Amino acid sequence: MQKLLAMKSGTKLVSLAMLTALAGGTAGAEETHKTAESETNLQRLYRGTTVCTAPDGTSCGADYWNLFIHKDGSRVLQVASETARAGEVRHATIVVEADGVPREAFMHNRSMSEALGSSYVLQTEDGVDQAFHSAKGLKTPSDGIELSSVASENPPETRAIGTGPVVADGLPFLNYDMEKAGDQSREVFWMGGSFGGTMSGSFRPTTYSFVGEESIAMPQGYDIPTEHFRMASGSEVWLTKGSRIVVRADVRFGSGPALRYELTELNVTPLGVTPEAKPATK
Numbered sequence: 001m002q003k004l005l006a007m008k009s010g011t012k013l014v015s016l017a018m019l020t021a022l023a024g025g026t027a028g029a030e031e032t033h034k035t036a037e038s039e040t041n042l043q044r045l046y047r048g049t050t051v052c053t054a055p056d057g058t059s060c061g062a063d064y065w066n067l068f069i070h071k072d073g074s075r076v077l078q079v080a081s082e083t084a085r086a087g088e089v090r091h092a093t094i095v096v097e098a099d100g101v102p103r104e105a106f107m108h109n110r111s112m113s114e115a116l117g118s119s120y121v122l123q124t125e126d127g128v129d130q131a132f133h134s135a136k137g138l139k140t141p142s143d144g145i146e147l148s149s150v151a152s153e154n155p156p157e158t159r160a161i162g163t164g165p166v167v168a169d170g171l172p173f174l175n176y177d178m179e180k181a182g183d184q185s186r187e188v189f190w191m192g193g194s195f196g197g198t199m200s201g202s203f204r205p206t207t208y209s210f211v212g213e214e215s216i217a218m219p220q221g222y223d224i225p226t227e228h229f230r231m232a233s234g235s236e237v238w239l240t241k242g243s244r245i246v247v248r249a250d251v252r253f254g255s256g257p258a259l260r261y262e263l264t265e266l267n268v269t270p271l272g273v274t275p276e277a278k279p280a281t282k
Helices: 016-022 166-173
Strands: 042-053 059-070 075-083 088-096 102-111 115-124 127-134 146-151 159-162 183-190 202-217 223-231 236-240 246-251 259-270
Touching: 042 166, 059 166, 075 166, 088 166, 102 159, 115 159, 159 166, 166 236, 166 246, 202 236, 223 246
Parallel strands: 159 183
Antiparallel strands: 042 059, 042 259, 059 075, 075 088, 088 102, 102 115, 115 127, 127 146, 183 202, 202 223, 223 236, 236 246, 246 259
């Protein structure tokens, strides 16, 4: 708890360079716009739109997001998400360190008529410290931010942070052991504010399993190679191999039919190159 207290310009539409970047590689110098290494610590900037479709064909929301990937492998995900089925809008930011551990996150929720609250969480070696402000729970105008800690016996590399926007669901897979494959346990700290409830969060264990590799066709006429995973809840997610971007997700809540989330737009701006992976030359 002491730690807790203490974009379109230059963007290039999807191309061979972008597809190579999704897989964690580099593209030919003639296809990659980059800045000098001394000018930026960023390696790539992804911008995307992920839309939700209900089983009856109606819209159930969308995620509009930016993903900044740095040269050391750390990343920052920013999301504006509209959840039509719940009448809520969420803004979330998640910071992931180079070791693949989502270290901190901020989320703000509001309905069509009012703010519901905000929450900030910070992962520690022992669990999560959280600071949250729930508008629904206010009794007087002076009510402020509540602070608390939630313990976990699991190491940080087996934990993730859940904010609700589906585009963030690729983050728990950054430390999935592909060589081992099979069922692998994860503990996700789900931040609060779900559908008008309290902003206080809690840990929930789950299991992920690797299904196989698949290519998914994009509306623009190209295919993205993905890795397909299934969760203990029955939800399924298809992720890019390198950057773990959600290309498709079938999200289940209880025994009801799945909501289909699909990546419909993806732009990339290569900003720099690492010393270990310089662009190829002819």
